[in-house]
Amino acid sequence: MARKQGSHAEITGPRLRQAALRLFARHGFAAVSMRQIAAEVGVQAGALYLYTADKQAxxxxxxxxxxxxxxxxxxxxxxxxxxxxxxxxxxxxxxxxxxxxxxxxxxxxxxxxxxxxxxxxxxxxxxxxxxxxxxxxxxxxxxxxxxxxxxxxxxxxxxxxxxxxxxxxxxxxxxxxxxxxxxxxxxxxxxxxxx
Amino acid sequence: MARKQGSHAEITGPRLRQAALRLFARHGFAAVSMRQIAAEVGVQAGALYLYTADKQAxxxxxxxxxxxxxxxxxxxxxxxxxxxxxxxxxxxxxxxxxxxxxxxxxxxxxxxxxxxxxxxxxxxxxxxxxxxxxxxxxxxxxxxxxxxxxxxxxxxxxxxxxxxxxxxxxxxxxxxxxxxxxxxxxxxxxxxxxx
DNA sequence: GTCTATAATAGGATAGAC
DNA sequence: GTCTATCCTATTATAGAC
Missing domain, CATH: 1.10.357.10 (Tetracycline Repressor, domain 2)
Known part of the structure; x- marks a missing residue:
């Protein structure tokens, strides 16, 4: 299947941090999944690991x-x-x-x-x-x-x-x-x- | 297999609440599993549902x-x-x-x-x-x-x-x-x- | 009243296609 | 750089044996 988007390194990184911030604040770190964060960013869960080592980081x-x-x-x-x-x-x-x-x-x-x-x-x-x-x-x-x-x-x-x-x-x-x-x-x- | 213990309704209820309190305080509600609580109480996870409707309660x-x-x-x-x-x-x-x-x-x-x-x-x-x-x-x-x-x-x-x-x-x-x-x-x- | 077993779902993280 | 697909493990909660 064709991927939805091209390359957006400069924009996805900050958006990831912003989404994580928002969701952690609302629901708590432990209650938020990488999938939820990915959905908020607008990418797939796997793609997040291009911008962060893991959830803890x-x-x-x-x-x-x-x-x-x-x-x-x-x-x-x-x-x-x-x-x-x-x-x-x-x-x-x-x-x-x-x-x-x-x-x-x-x-x-x-x-x-x-x-x-x-x-x-x-x-x-x-x-x-x-x-x-x-x-x-x-x-x-x-x-x-x-x-x-x-x-x-x-x-x-x-x-x-x-x-x-x-x-x-x-x-x-x-x-x-x-x-x-x-x-x-x-x-x-x-x-x-x-x- | 034989069960490990008999009936302990009067004691298991309070122990459940105490274990949940301790673990929620240490690690946070979302980060604690019913299995962890059960282990702390000394029963199996399924047994907890005799004393509480669910984790939220x-x-x-x-x-x-x-x-x-x-x-x-x-x-x-x-x-x-x-x-x-x-x-x-x-x-x-x-x-x-x-x-x-x-x-x-x-x-x-x-x-x-x-x-x-x-x-x-x-x-x-x-x-x-x-x-x-x-x-x-x-x-x-x-x-x-x-x-x-x-x-x-x-x-x-x-x-x-x-x-x-x-x-x-x-x-x-x-x-x-x-x-x-x-x-x-x-x-x-x-x-x-x-x- | 507690057990084992399991259903049904979701979790973090990775592999390999494109 | 993002996708889909998947591994492996853990989750809450329930069913049925004893």
Whole structure:
């Protein structure tokens, strides 16, 4: 039988990653089959293996690229600790609302990574957390923050901020600027020194 | 061939639920097979269907019972809003640290619920959120809290508190009392009125 | 109440045609 | 570079023996 299409290396690769992203986010890595992904891309299942070593590599590449982007996309401004925190909070919210599917996968599919891949991803996540913890330590040393345990506070703040992805919907009651403002105010108060 | 064991209805049912809980939490609902669960229970796969209608019912029952317990286990004390918030925070942390696997499943496996089951679970989750929001509204009206958007603040606080399950390990650097104290202090400050 | 056996289907991945 | 066809294994769930 004649094949349906010719060669589309440059376009099929990105489309594969996009389809995998969408389907993993909707249904979960384990629940999605290579056949489903292929159908979404518009090719046969066998053809996917021209663009990825296997299903695991598909997941790992999505997560690693996401976290590397997240890290590369922000660095602390040369400013007081409180301004650095504001910058971090606003960037975190913005970045996460822009990429709901990637964020979702990076938090939900850790269990489905091979041990070696898991170690890489955990390292990147730790690097990101360290950026926030450095701000908290600096503010604590300067007396503008009061954070008895900077590691706990870091994880608490990141969990609070990341939670925005579970409820925010475009066109809803609050726009992005308002959401950013509200989270920034709560985060700021949560770590503030008693006055 | 002779069967290995006799009748164990009273014990196999609970063991099935416990095994499913453990495996779903470790590997995810979609990644776990009925054969794996049966092996953990110590029976053959076919025998599981004496205790559950299907795999979906296993997941749904775990989540529903968990959320119903969570709701039944707490009611606001007759006290000022700040004390009610403290009670909620401490109860939430305690309850979640006591049942890490159930909490994990209830947050991670929503995607794997049938639509009808999903609606039931979402209703229960909403009921729980409403309890916290009522406290925030009350404190806001009394002027002890300053929360421009009580719904957003509710979701932000719950996300922050629930995050404890992602890092807390028994026997680690901080004990439960210290963890409770730190989260309570952050939550309290985050919603406090400016003084 | 649990067993073995099996139905019916779907899974990841590969081979070889074109 | 994509196709069809297929290997091999695993899946959920059921049937019928004991």
């Amino acid at each position: 598909l997941l790992f590449d999505l997560m690693r690229d996401h976290l590397e982007d997240l890290l590369a996309d922000w660095s602390p401004p040369d400013a007081p600790a409180e301004r650095q925190l504001e910058s971090f909070v606003r960037h975190h919210i913005r970045y996460h609302l822009d990429r709901p599917d990637l964020v979702f996968i990076a938090y939900m599919e850790l269990r489905n990574l091979d041990p070696a891949n898991f170690a890489v991803i955990e390292r990147l996540r730790r690097d990101y957390e360290d950026q926030l913890e450095a701000i908290l330590k600096r503010g604590q040393a300067q007396g503008v923050f009061e954070v008895p345990d900077t590691k706990l506070a870091t994880l608490a703040l990141i969990a609070m901020l990341t939670g925005v992805t579970t409820w925010y919907r475009e066109g809803g009651r609050l726009d992005r600027a308002a959401v950013e403002d509200h989270y920034w105010r709560m985060a700021c108060k949560a770590v503030a020194a008693a006055r | 296993l997941l749904f029952d775990l989540m529903r019972d968990h959320l119903e317990d969570l709701l039944a286990d707490w009611s606001p004390p007759d006290a000022p809003a700040e004390r009610q918030l403290e009670s909620f925070v401490r109860h939430h942390i305690r309850y979640h640290l006591d049942r890490p696997d159930l909490v994990f499943i209830a947050y991670m496996e929503l995607r794997n619920l049938d639509p009808a089951n999903f609606a039931v679970i979402e209703r229960l989750r909403r009921d729980y959120e409403d309890q916290l929001e009522a406290i925030l509204k009350r404190g806001q009206a009394q002027g002890v809290f300053e929360v421009p958007d009580t719904k957003l603040a509710t979701l932000a606080l719950i996300a922050m508190l629930t995050g404890v399950t992602t890092w807390y390990r028994e026997g680690g650097r901080l004990d439960r009392a210290a963890v409770e104290d730190h989260y309570w202090r952050m939550a309290c400050k985050a919603v406090a009125a400016a003084r």
